[in-house]
Amino acid sequence: MTKLICQRILLKLSGEALMSETGGSIDATIVNRLASEIKELSDLGVQIGLVIGGGNILRGAERADTGLDRVTGDQMGMLATVINALALQDAIEHLGQPVRVMSALKINQVCEDYIRRRAIRHLEKGRVVIFAAGTGNPFFTTDSAASLRAIEINAELMIKATKVKGVYSADPAKVKDAVFYPRLSYDEALDQRLNVMDTTALVLCKENNMPMRVMNIFEQGAVMRLMQGEDIGSLIQ
Structure with missing residues (x-):
C-alpha cells in the first residue's frame, strides 16, 4: 500500500482555474481533469476537502468598485462559488466518487448546509466534501474560508492551487528574475507581502x-x- 504524507487535506482552487482559454467561465475539459485527479487521490485513501472560488463568474469586491453595494457584491460572489462547486460535484460523481457540497449559506434545496461534524463524518466515510459560499459572510475571501475550513476539519495540510510553481518574490510572469521560495515561514510571507x-x-x-x-x-x-x-511547490509553516 502506498505510504501517504498525510491522510486529510484541504485543497483551495481558484474559480479562474476552471476557465477556458477562450474566456468561458467553466471549461468541461478542465473540470473533468480536476475531477479525475481528485478521484485518484481519494482512491489512494486521501480524505479531501475542497474550497473553490467564484472569480471565473463574478468577484464581489470588483463589482463594488463600480458602485454595487459591497455586501450585495460579496453575496453574489458566494453564489458564484456554489455554481462552481455543483459543476465540480457533478464531474466527480460521474467518476463514481461519492461527493457532497456543503454551503455556508442556507440553500438546502441545492446542497447541504455546512455543519462541521457532518463534514468530518463525510470525510471519514471516504466522501469528497466541497465547501461552497465561502465563510457565508461578506468581506471575507475564499482564501480565508479555505484556512477556516482546513482548521475546522483538522486537515493535516492545506494546498493552495495556483498557475505557477509556488511562491515567488514577485509575479514570475512579469518579473524575469523573481526568486522562488521552496520554504518560508508565515512571518516571512506576511512581512514580505508575497500575496500568497x-x-x-x-x-x-x-x-x-x-x-x-x-x-x-x-x-x-x-x-x-x-x-x-x-517535494513539490513551496511549503509555508
Whole structure:
C-alpha cells in the first residue's frame, strides 16, 4: 500500500482555474481533469476537502468598485462559488466518487448546509466534501474560508492551487528574475507581502499551526506525487 504524507487535506482552487482559454467561465475539459485527479487521490485513501472560488463568474469586491453595494457584491460572489462547486460535484460523481457540497449559506434545496461534524463524518466515510459560499459572510475571501475550513476539519495540510510553481518574490510572469521560495515561514510571507493569500487567511493558518503547500495545479499528477512524498511547490509553516 502506498505510504501517504498525510491522510486529510484541504485543497483551495481558484474559480479562474476552471476557465477556458477562450474566456468561458467553466471549461468541461478542465473540470473533468480536476475531477479525475481528485478521484485518484481519494482512491489512494486521501480524505479531501475542497474550497473553490467564484472569480471565473463574478468577484464581489470588483463589482463594488463600480458602485454595487459591497455586501450585495460579496453575496453574489458566494453564489458564484456554489455554481462552481455543483459543476465540480457533478464531474466527480460521474467518476463514481461519492461527493457532497456543503454551503455556508442556507440553500438546502441545492446542497447541504455546512455543519462541521457532518463534514468530518463525510470525510471519514471516504466522501469528497466541497465547501461552497465561502465563510457565508461578506468581506471575507475564499482564501480565508479555505484556512477556516482546513482548521475546522483538522486537515493535516492545506494546498493552495495556483498557475505557477509556488511562491515567488514577485509575479514570475512579469518579473524575469523573481526568486522562488521552496520554504518560508508565515512571518516571512506576511512581512514580505508575497500575496500568497490574503492576510486574514495567512494569520489564521499561522495561529493554528496549519502548514500550507503552494503549487501548480495544472501540472499533471502533481498533487498525487506530493501525497506520495515528493517535494513539490513551496511549503509555508
